[in-house]
Amino acid sequence: MKLDSKLDTLNKLQSGRTSRAPVLPELSHVRANGGRLSALAEAISQNPEIEDAYIALLGALRMSPSLVSGNSILVTSTAPGEGKTTIASCLAITSSLAGQAALLVDGDLRRSSLGLAIGITDSVGLTEVLLGETAGADVIHRLRIGQSNSSVVNVMAGGRKSPMILPTMDWAKAKAAFKSVSQDFGIVLVDSPPVLAANDALLLASIVDAILLVVGAGSADLDEVRRAKQQLEQTGTPVIGAVLNRFEPKAHGRSNQPYRSYYRDSKR
Ligand SMILES: Nc1ncnc2c1ncn2[C@@H]1O[C@H](COP(=O)(O)OP(=O)(O)O)[C@@H](O)[C@H]1O
Numbered sequence: 001m002k003l004d005s006k007l008d009t010l011n012k013l014q015s016g017r018t019s020r021a022p023v024l025p026e027l028s029h030v031r032a033n034g035g036r037l038s039a040l041a042e043a044i045s046q047n048p049e050i051e052d053a054y055i056a057l058l059g060a061l062r063m064s065p066s067l068v069s070g071n072s073i074l075v076t077s078t079a080p081g082e083g084k085t086t087i088a089s090c091l092a093i094t095s096s097l098a099g100q101a102a103l104l105v106d107g108d109l110r111r112s113s114l115g116l117a118i119g120i121t122d123s124v125g126l127t128e129v130l131l132g133e134t135a136g137a138d139v140i141h142r143l144r145i146g147q148s149n150s151s152v153v154n155v156m157a158g159g160r161k162s163p164m165i166l167p168t169m170d171w172a173k174a175k176a177a178f179k180s181v182s183q184d185f186g187i188v189l190v191d192s193p194p195v196l197a198a199n200d201a202l203l204l205a206s207i208v209d210a211i212l213l214v215v216g217a218g219s220a221d222l223d224e225v226r227r228a229k230q231q232l233e234q235t236g237t238p239v240i241g242a243v244l245n246r247f248e249p250k251a252h253g254r255s256n257q258p259y260r261s262y263y264r265d266s267k268r
């Protein structure tokens with residue numbers, strides 16, 4: 001990797017034509033007890049900083065024309081560890097807490113983690129839905145979250161694994177099957193593997209209405225982000241935005257959301 005192509009500032013992300021990317025802060029100070037979804041939900045409810053950041057991101061996504069008629073978003077990135085699973089999960093949780101029904105789908109089929117995150121071990125999920133082997137309702141788990149467990153986040157695990165399933169899938173049928181399962185929700189977040197690791201994310205792009213590209217502040221390589229964005233755009237599904245994750249204002253430059261405190265102050 002060329003040193004000067006390392007994507008470590010907001011300016012570079014913006015000059016990389018992923019312009020006006022929303023920013024999600026570094027949150028390692030927040031205790032979220034591993035990757036458990038219920039713990040993430042608790043962390044979001046208790047931290048206005050996080051909740052504000054995700055409400056802003058949901059709002060920005062909603063403005064996209066692709067999500068006026070559609071509702072499903074593939075959350076992807078160039079490399080592992082940039083925050084795809086965290087962001088897909090937090091978007092689903094924030095939406096559910098705000099009263100909009102959300103479905104969180106584990107599309108990282110080789111390294112499924114959402115089943116574990118909600119404490120289930122069954123291996124039926126997205127794969128079986130795409131193959132038409134199950135009606136979606138059978139594989140959607142309802143996880144209660146929020147104050148007095150008053151909200152529900154819906155979760156679909158990855159399903160059985162085999163390297164040959166996705167490449168040999170009938171994608172027209174798979175898309176129709178996925179649509180019929182996902183149409184009942186206000187928003188559908190599909191977690192995915194990294195774009196540059198294998199073809200899986202590009203294949204899954206065909207079943208969703210839009211793509212969100214997660215960029216790890218300080219870890220992503222600008223050339224790789226450009227390459228991944230190009231590959232995703234070739235699928236025909238629009239990349240509706242990029243989000244800079246783990247942003248630390250001191251290390252990476254000023255945030256482009258100076259107005260967030262304005263909203264927070266007005267809540268008081
Ligand atoms: N904004 C953030 N602040 C602090 N830790 C984060 C943030 N986003 C992700 N992480 C942590 O980074 C690790 C990788 O995140 P994950 O969402 O699993 O990435 P990916 O799905 O892209 O591989 C996890 O341990 C997660 O808790």
Ligand SMILES: [Mg+2]
Pocket residue numbers: 084085086108113191192
């Ligand atoms: Mg992941």
